[in-house]
Amino acid sequence: TGYITYDPGYANTGSCKSDVTFVDGEKGILRYRGYPIEDLAEHATFIETAYLLIFGDLPTRGQRQKFRDLLSEQELLHEGLRHHFEGFPSTGHPMAILSAVINALGCYHPDLLEIDSKADFLRAAAKIISKVRTIAAWSYRKAQGLPFMYPDPKLSYCRNFLHMMHSIPHRHYEPTDAQVRALTLFFLLHADHEQNCSCSTVRMVQSTEANLFASVSAGICALWGRLHGGANAGVIEMLEHIHEGGTSIPDYLEKVKNKECKLMGFGHRIYKSFDPRAKILRKAAHDMLESTGHDDPLLDIALEMADAAMSDEYFIERRLYPNVDFYSGIILRALNIPVNMFTVMFAIGRMPGWIAHWYEAYADGATKIHRPRQVYTGREPRVYVPLDSRI
Numbered sequence: 055t056g057y058i059t060y061d062p063g064y065a066n067t068g069s070c071k072s073d074v075t076f077v078d079g080e081k082g083i084l085r086y087r088g089y090p091i092e093d094l095a096e097h098a099t100f101i102e103t104a105y106l107l108i109f110g111d112l113p114t115r116g117q118r119q120k121f122r123d124l125l126s127e128q129e130l131l132h133e134g135l136r137h138h139f140e141g142f143p144s145t146g147h148p149m150a151i152l153s154a155v156i157n158a159l160g161c162y163h164p165d166l167l168e169i170d171s172k173a174d175f176l177r178a179a180a181k182i183i184s185k186v187r188t189i190a191a192w193s194y195r196k197a198q199g200l201p202f203m204y205p206d207p208k209l210s211y212c213r214n215f216l217h218m219m220h221s222i223p224h225r226h227y228e229p230t231d232a233q234v235r236a237l238t239l240f241f242l243l244h245a246d247h248e249q250n251c252s253c254s255t256v257r258m259v260q261s262t263e264a265n266l267f268a269s270v271s272a273g274i275c276a277l278w279g280r281l282h283g284g285a286n287a288g289v290i291e292m293l294e295h296i297h298e299g300g301t302s303i304p305d306y307l308e309k310v311k312n313k314e315c316k317l318m319g320f321g322h323r324i325y326k327s328f329d330p331r332a333k334i335l336r337k338a339a340h341d342m343l344e345s346t347g348h349d350d351p352l353l354d355i356a357l358e359m360a361d362a363a364m365s366d367e368y369f370i371e372r373r374l375y376p377n378v379d380f381y382s383g384i385i386l387r388a389l390n391i392p393v394n395m396f397t398v399m400f401a402i403g404r405m406p407g408w409i410a411h412w413y414e415a416y417a418d419g420a421t422k423i424h425r426p427r428q429v430y431t432g433r434e435p436r437v438y439v440p441l442d443s444r445i
């Protein structure tokens with residue numbers, strides 16, 4: 055079988071060449087298409103960031119307007135898709151619904167299962183980026199037994215999502231500017247992170263020449279796990295457990311050190327000094343609560359926990375720091391997003407990144423099918439034993 059390099063978890067395997075995102079984990083640097091994440095977080099909108107990731111440059115005013123118009127055109131779901139929501143039990147996990155309905159979009163747009171031109175790609179990408187909000191919000195409405203709220207084309211991307219989540223007939227939900235800014239920041243900071251598990255999944259599925267809907271639907275499934283996007287819900291569950299008196303911070307850290315559980319929202323395969331996204335979100339969570347006059351005791355617990363962990367030998371030795379998921383849940387709670395929707399929120403934010411990577415691989419044309427090898431550790435050849443002779 056030839057020589058095979060054993061690299062569990064692909065920690066040292068470059069699976070592709072990519073122009074999209076640069077990460078230097080030693081220095082805590084993250085750039086989208088060359089722009090530092092700190093600059094984008096301060097100045098850009100989520101839609102500009104999505105455009106940047108997918109097309110390579112920030113849009114001009116005209117390009118941004120055109121992209122916005124395209125997203126508004128695509129925000130409605132086909133009425134046939136309503137039946138899909140009705141078919142799910144109200145206890146169905148919103149990540150399962152999101153992945154299923156995004157994949158089902160392909161049934162409603164069969165002309166886009168094959169992408170023949172840049173215009174086709176743009177239409178498919180806009181459909182997914184726009185409709186993912188509607189699908190996410192409707193999965194929540196279904197679970198709550200609330201009527202579906204249709205998108206409002208007059209609203210910006212983030213306001214429209216909050217409207218579909220929280221408005222009720224004849225009572226329009228009006229988020230504050232600080233809430234909209236915090237949601238923009240949340241989506242923007244999650245928009246891409248090079249070859250993480252879900253992005254690599256999208257690229258792996260794409261490498262078989264599978265369509266965009268199926269590929270990003272697979273990305274959603276990969277994101278769901280608690281070691282990846284599911285960590286943001288895990289963090290809040292952990293902080294709530296401490297808040298409700300289930301355990302204390304020192305006792306929890308002791309359990310972590312005894313390997314009985316993990317400190318959720320800590321550690322990263324690449325970042326070994328700090329995660330720049332966590333740094334921005336820590337400040338944003340703090341600022342947002344201050345500006346809205348909200349007080350969230352979980353933020354105090356999170357800050358105390360982070361400080362305790364970062365001065366503890368176990369975490370220092372292993373170079374474990376808060377990651378993007380550690381503070382993001384505080385922001386989502388202040389936006390009245392329920393915990394089981396947290397990973398869905400991550401998926402909405404990550405969608406432009408998945409799409410940018412799918413297109414990069416597709417446009418390259420020379421991408422080989424992803425087909426890792428293994429180190430076989432099973433039995434040597436043996437002779438078939440007839441059923442009656444087995445003991």
Ligand code: CMC
Nearest residue numbers: 280281282283285310316317318319320321322323372377
């Ligand atoms: N709590 C306690 N110990 C940890 C943690 C943690 N959160 N993370 C890593 N370690 C320990 C791990 O047990 C190992 O210890 P030892 O050397 O004694 O065996 C050492 O640190 C190295 O960890 P690893 O598991 O080899 O690291 P990895 O690169 O394979 O895993 C990770 C990275 C993010 C999966 C892991 O740090 C983790 O499970 N963190 C908690 C879940 C989490 O917050 N995930 C979100 C990641 S960032 C956003 C995203 O990508 O979705």
